[in-house]
Amino acid sequence: MLVTGAVLAADNKEKAAAVSEEDGKYFDADGNPTFKIENGTVDWYTFSGYRRYHSDCHVCHGPDGVGSSYAPPLIESMQSLDYGSFLSIVAEGRKNLGAGKENVMPAFGDNKNVYCYLDDIYIYLRARAVGAAPRGRPPRKADKPEAAKAYEASCMGG
Ligand code: HEC
Numbered sequence: 001m002l003v004t005g006a007v008l009a010a011d012n013k014e015k016a017a018a019v020s021e022e023d024g025k026y027f028d029a030d031g032n033p034t035f036k037i038e039n040g041t042v043d044w045y046t047f048s049g050y051r052r053y054h055s056d057c058h059v060c061h062g063p064d065g066v067g068s069s070y071a072p073p074l075i076e077s078m079q080s081l082d083y084g085s086f087l088s089i090v091a092e093g094r095k096n097l098g099a100g101k102e103n104v105m106p107a108f109g110d111n112k113n114v115y116c117y118l119d120d121i122y123i124y125l126r127a128r129a130v131g132a133a134p135r136g137r138p139p140r141k142a143d144k145p146e147a148a149k150a151y152e153a154s155c156m157g158g
Contacts (some may be wrong), residue, residue, distance in 0.1 A: 011130055016028055023146065041138075041141065041142065044148055045119060046123050046127050049124025057121070083122060087118055087122075
């Protein structure tokens with residue numbers, strides 16, 4: 001299957017604005033997961049995504065999504081990657097051959113430490129990409145919602 005990142009109009013703070021909430025998880029006007037950051041306090045998923053990103057992605061994509069010589073800066077990629085494209089690239093991986101380089105984005109579709117937290121990572125990177133979350137560990141976070149605990153238990157256990 002060929003996965004291409006659909007190039008959409010760039011994401012921005014207005015498009016990413018949270019308009020609804022379900023059990024501590026926020027959604028934009030299109031129904032895609034998003035962040036909620038108020039006075040420096042991040043929602044649980046943004047915080048969780050920060051942690052997951054820095055355990056499984058930052059070795060290649062750099063701290064805080066800023067990129068490295070090996071892999072692209074996701075804070076830029078995310079401005080034009082929609083939710084569905086993000087999910088499929090991370091699940092299936094990608095290989096870019098050309099210009100004498102072979103840089104591989106591994107497939108994480110069978111890694112529970114990643115796929116059980118794909119929304120979290122998406123939400124965190126989205127917040128970084130639109131300039132809503134600064135670099136570094138978020139200083140304050142919302143409590144972990146019951147729904148997040150239940151989802152984690154069934155995903156990690158199942
Ligand atoms: C072993 C290194 C490595 C790791 C670990 C890694 N990536 Fe990647 N990733 C890459 C490379 C290299 C590319 C560029 C591949 C290409 O150009 O086809 C890439 C591309 C991507 C893209 C597409 C970017 C674009 O501009 O189109 C996304 C999204 C992405 N990675 C997300 C993630 C996430 C989320 C994680 C952690 C769960 C992760 N990656 C972990 C190496 C890595």
